[in-house]
Amino acid sequence: MIKFPKPDVSQFLKTFAIGDFAVNRDESQLVFSTNLSGQYNIWAMNFPSTFPVQMTFNNQSCQGLLYDKQGRFIISGFDTDGDENTQFYALPLEGGTLKQLVNNEKVRNFFPALSKDGKKLYYSSGKGNPSYLNVYALDLESGEEEKVSEGKEAMTFLYCFSPDESSQLYYKMYANTYSLMFVRKGGEDIYITPETDEHHTVSDALFVTEDLVYLLTNYDEDFTYLASFDLKAKQFTKIKAMDKESFAMLKYDKKNHQLYLSSEKGVEDYLYKFDLSKNEMVRMQSPCSIIEKMIIADSGNLYLLGRSAIKPHNIYKFSADKWESLTQYSVPGVADEDLVAPEVVTYTSFDGLEIESLFFKAKQENDNGEIIFWPHGGPQAAERKFFRASFQFLLNHGYSIFAPNFRGSTGYGHKFTKMVEGDWGYGPRLDNVAALDWLIEQGYTEKGNILLMGGSYGGYMALLLHGRHADYFKAVVDIFGPSDLFTFIESVPEDWKPIMDLWVGNPEKDKEKLIEFSPITYLDGMTKPMLVIQGANDPRVVKEESDQIVKALKEKGRVVEYMLLEDEGHGFSKKENEIAVYQKILSFLSEYTSNKVNV
Numbered sequence: 001m002i003k004f005p006k007p008d009v010s011q012f013l014k015t016f017a018i019g020d021f022a023v024n025r026d027e028s029q030l031v032f033s034t035n036l037s038g039q040y041n042i043w044a045m046n047f048p049s050t051f052p053v054q055m056t057f058n059n060q061s062c063q064g065l066l067y068d069k070q071g072r073f074i075i076s077g078f079d080t081d082g083d084e085n086t087q088f089y090a091l092p093l094e095g096g097t098l099k100q101l102v103n104n105e106k107v108r109n110f111f112p113a114l115s116k117d118g119k120k121l122y123y124s125s126g127k128g129n130p131s132y133l134n135v136y137a138l139d140l141e142s143g144e145e146e147k148v149s150e151g152k153e154a155m156t157f158l159y160c161f162s163p164d165e166s167s168q169l170y171y172k173m174y175a176n177t178y179s180l181m182f183v184r185k186g187g188e189d190i191y192i193t194p195e196t197d198e199h200h201t202v203s204d205a206l207f208v209t210e211d212l213v214y215l216l217t218n219y220d221e222d223f224t225y226l227a228s229f230d231l232k233a234k235q236f237t238k239i240k241a242m243d244k245e246s247f248a249m250l251k252y253d254k255k256n257h258q259l260y261l262s263s264e265k266g267v268e269d270y271l272y273k274f275d276l277s278k279n280e281m282v283r284m285q286s287p288c289s290i291i292e293k294m295i296i297a298d299s300g301n302l303y304l305l306g307r308s309a310i311k312p313h314n315i316y317k318f319s320a321d322k323w324e325s326l327t328q329y330s331v332p333g334v335a336d337e338d339l340v341a342p343e344v345v346t347y348t349s350f351d352g353l354e355i356e357s358l359f360f361k362a363k364q365e366n367d368n369g370e371i372i373f374w375p376h377g378g379p380q381a382a383e384r385k386f387f388r389a390s391f392q393f394l395l396n397h398g399y400s401i402f403a404p405n406f407r408g409s410t411g412y413g414h415k416f417t418k419m420v421e422g423d424w425g426y427g428p429r430l431d432n433v434a435a436l437d438w439l440i441e442q443g444y445t446e447k448g449n450i451l452l453m454g455g456s457y458g459g460y461m462a463l464l465l466h467g468r469h470a471d472y473f474k475a476v477v478d479i480f481g482p483s484d485l486f487t488f489i490e491s492v493p494e495d496w497k498p499i500m501d502l503w504v505g506n507p508e509k510d511k512e513k514l515i516e517f518s519p520i521t522y523l524d525g526m527t528k529p530m531l532v533i534q535g536a537n538d539p540r541v542v543k544e545e546s547d548q549i550v551k552a553l554k555e556k557g558r559v560v561e562y563m564l565l566e567d568e569g570h571g572f573s574k575k576e577n578e579i580a581v582y583q584k585i586l587s588f589l590s591e592y593t594s595n596k597v598n599v
């Protein structure tokens with residue numbers, strides 16, 4: 001028989017992703033944003049065919065995709081090469097030329113929403129209010145625009161409308177762990193959780209009738225539960241909580257008078273149906289381990305976007321009690337048994353806190369004995385059972401990967417997530433050190449032999465661990481990590497700035513702590529070879545964060561390579577760039593391991 005060569009980098013990285021999707025009212029068309037052509041564009045399925053038809057050609061990733069309720073056009077948001085200054089466009093149903101509707105240059109615009117008659121486009125925007133945002137209503141016929149709300153005290157977004165559009169739900173975000181929602185009805189703002197000084201979140205909400213709102217909140221609890229708010233009686237009622245799970249998404253199926261909910265528990269999501277007539281919650285089988293978006297059609301059909309550890313993004317449809325995969329994304333030419341699903345392991349940190357982690361172990365036939373230690377980004381996020389082409393590619397080349405969900409991660413309750421606030425560089429760092437010691441104690445590796453890599457907060461943690469605990473590592477990859485918390489705090493997007501005191505610290509009041517937590521303080525300790533990767537348009541961790549650490553290390557004569565991507569932001573959206581980045585990482589890592597590979 002013919003023996004085929006091992007899959008190479010491009011084969012793993014030619015796995016496609018889906019960023020967003022929308023379904024029209026009569027379910028005759030579904031549009032989705034995907035990088036099928038190598039760059040992100042909008043594609044459509046014109047049912048019953050599921051063959052993808054390309055709709056846009058502007059090669060930009062899309063934020064916000066929705067149909068006009070009369071089914072006449074599509075609204076989509078695009079930024080430019082990762083700058084996150086999203087502008088809104090209309091797209092004909094058959095695709096083609098976009099018409100720009102909102103052009104607030106160098107301004108961040110969010111959450112487009114259309115009125116029922118499709119005549120008005122509402123959106124939240126930094127225009128005129130970069131820190132707290134205003135909400136605008138653009139008349140699509142006259143082109144006139146009206147300011148309908150002015151954000152104060154915290155970033156304020158228009159979330160959704162009541163069924164007859166007489167009231168609106170607004171989302172007010174003080175921090176990742178402190179967000180409230182209120183209903184604006186007849187000139188009055190009515191908060192839907194009871195008043196308290198305790199920080200809590202309202203993470204999703206919807207109107208079931210003009211006077212009844214269902215919401216997901218952790219008010220007075222550690223995990224997020226289902227509650228309702230009666231607008232007439234102004235009555236908040238807790239409805240259903242699940243043990244150590246946080247409900248994350250909520251959708252209403254009007255036809256069957258039921259709710260669909262996703263919940264997160266550590267590294268996985270679950271799917272539920274809640275019968276509003278019987279007050280009964282039923283867990284459903286989910287087609288994937290991580291649920292990213294759900295849409296309920298008027299017919300009651302459920303559409304879901306998700307991924308699993310060894311399955312890339314796909315869109316699924318649940319109809320007549322059966323799941324169907326509408327897209328067929330997989331790793332081209334690689335069988336499921338050649339991909340690696342992670343083991344879930346738990347270790348005890350320095351102060352007794354239990355830390356759940358994902359351990360991706362390279363298959364025996366590929367194993368090169370090397371371990372990559374991966375602190376995740378966010379930091380109020382988590383490493384979960386979702387597909388990462390880069391991980392599977394490195395695993396196939398023999399590298400095992402260990403990813404701890406250190407304190408501050410999501411999925412383990414509100415208190416756990418809050419633990420990173422104002423403590424970017426102590427508790428989470430020591431959780432990472434405890435993970436390194438655990439790996440050594442268990443005999444998986446030795447001190448001085450570990451490869452360290454992380455992106456964003458994970459890049460920050462990689463820099464900090466390198467500076468303070470270099471003796472564990474032999475090479476380090478920093479992907480757009482903040483290097484100096486003072487310059488980071490100053491350079492984040494304007495709408496993040498009100499959050500920074502609580503999230504990271506105040507440059508004056510917390511000066512000593514921010515010096516202690518800034519990687520740049522520990523340049524002397526950064527003795528191992530390093531690769532730094534940065535997108536030039538990144539608005540979250542700006543290019544200067546990488547420039548300054550590279551410059552400082554070069555001045556000290558350290559081995560540091562720098563890869564700058566001119567047309568990327570906080571991530572690698574273009575296939576060509578993604579492949580170049582992971583090819584570079586592979587050749588860099590192989591330089592410092594005994595098992596050199598040809599790339």
Ligand SMILES: CC(=O)N[C@@H](C)C(=O)N[C@@H](C)C(=O)N[C@@H](C)C(=O)O
Binds near residue numbers: 176377378
């Ligand atoms: C809701 C939101 O975007 N909040 C931000 C303050 C936030 O938490 N952003 C993170 C997702 C983020 O981009 N963090 C960077 C530093 C990273 O990716 O680690």
